[in-house]
Amino acid sequence: MSLITYSEKMPVPEKMKAWVLGSPEELVQISKPVPLPEKAEVLVRIDAIAICATDLEVIKYGTPALIGGGDPFNKNFTPGHEYMGTIAALGPGVDEFEIGDRVTVEIHAGCGQCKRCRAGMYTSCHNYGLNYGDMNKGHRANGFTSQGGFCQYAINNINTMIKVPDDMSDEVATLVVTAGTSMYGLTELGGLVAGESVVVIGPGPIGLLAVAVAKSLGASPVILVGTRENRLEIGRKLGADIVLNAKQVDVEAEVRAITKKGADYVIDCAGSEETVNQSVHMANRGGKVCLAAFPKNAVTFDIGYLAVNNIYLYGIRGEGKSATHRAMAFMAEKRFDPSLVHTHTFDMNDLPEAIRYAKNRVDDAIKVVVTNSY
Numbered sequence: 001m002s003l004i005t006y007s008e009k010m011p012v013p014e015k016m017k018a019w020v021l022g023s024p025e026e027l028v029q030i031s032k033p034v035p036l037p038e039k040a041e042v043l044v045r046i047d048a049i050a051i052c053a054t055d056l057e058v059i060k061y062g063t064p065a066l067i068g069g070g071d072p073f074n075k076n077f078t079p080g081h082e083y084m085g086t087i088a089a090l091g092p093g094v095d096e097f098e099i100g101d102r103v104t105v106e107i108h109a110g111c112g113q114c115k116r117c118r119a120g121m122y123t124s125c126h127n128y129g130l131n132y133g134d135m136n137k138g139h140r141a142n143g144f145t146s147q148g149g150f151c152q153y154a155i156n157n158i159n160t161m162i163k164v165p166d167d168m169s170d171e172v173a174t175l176v177v178t179a180g181t182s183m184y185g186l187t188e189l190g191g192l193v194a195g196e197s198v199v200v201i202g203p204g205p206i207g208l209l210a211v212a213v214a215k216s217l218g219a220s221p222v223i224l225v226g227t228r229e230n231r232l233e234i235g236r237k238l239g240a241d242i243v244l245n246a247k248q249v250d251v252e253a254e255v256r257a258i259t260k261k262g263a264d265y266v267i268d269c270a271g272s273e274e275t276v277n278q279s280v281h282m283a284n285r286g287g288k289v290c291l292a293a294f295p296k297n298a299v300t301f302d303i304g305y306l307a308v309n310n311i312y313l314y315g316i317r318g319e320g321k322s323a324t325h326r327a328m329a330f331m332a333e334k335r336f337d338p339s340l341v342h343t344h345t346f347d348m349n350d351l352p353e354a355i356r357y358a359k360n361r362v363d364d365a366i367k368v369v370v371t372n373s374y
């Protein structure tokens, strides 16, 4: 039987501080055993983690987290998925990383055996959440179906980790999953967006980084649609050629005026009935629309217009097809400055306050990052 590798330079305690989800919207900090990495896994000491809107959903509604085949409440479950850290131990046979490596982590490992995982679509794994008891297919999604990062140590599959350049801060490294999600959307739309018009609706973190990634991929023009002037200004700094305030102008008419025939690509990062309809009507004939947000309720939209104009509609989930690696390549080359979306930092012990900032957008918060000090 092979063994876990530890190193004296990264001593690992037996217990750690971890936030766990009690009832809906109840987070409690407890002491938990530090987990042990198995084959193809490492133990990551968590140094920084960004709060995502999906974390807020998990904490309130449970979904899309799925623990032991059911909701994640009162199961000692630690949420949180946008983290980075330092490798503290290697599972048996792991030689892809070394103890002390700084890594940032993508969420989904997938089961590796279903049809979708075999095609690289591990964020659409058919065995999502099947990682318990006799049903264990090995699927993992940090902070959704397996333990997440609002704690001090977490287990990660070697396929989910990317080395962080020395000159990149911990806080910026947490943003690779967000940039990777934007990259995945653009990849699924076809990826060859150089010289093509791209509209991004919704300047949240994914929308703002979609602007940055689209611009880095050569899209032109890149148009950002939103309602908050300060966020539109950040979008400009990240590469938007044109910003449109939906409170001030008829955005569909403006996009048509700018692009003449409508946009080649539209990415909806807002997910409301209004923005889904705007997306469809902004796209040109044969154009493509990507739904990068999850509308909470069923929406009615102009499907006739979509069909008659041969518009393609894409749903994307997460940061699939190794998009985080491509996002990191852009970030490492400093093609854009993701730190523009990072607005606040809190200590892990103050997680509830950090969540309050993220949820209520206190002080214009966009990305709130939580750090551990050791």
Ligand SMILES: [Zn+2]
Residues within 6 Å of the ligand: 052, 053, 054, 055, 081, 082, 177
């Ligand atoms: Zn997220």
Ligand SMILES: [Zn+2]
Residues within 6 Å of the ligand: 110, 111, 112, 113, 114, 115, 116, 117, 118, 122, 124, 125, 126, 127
């Ligand atoms: Zn799978």
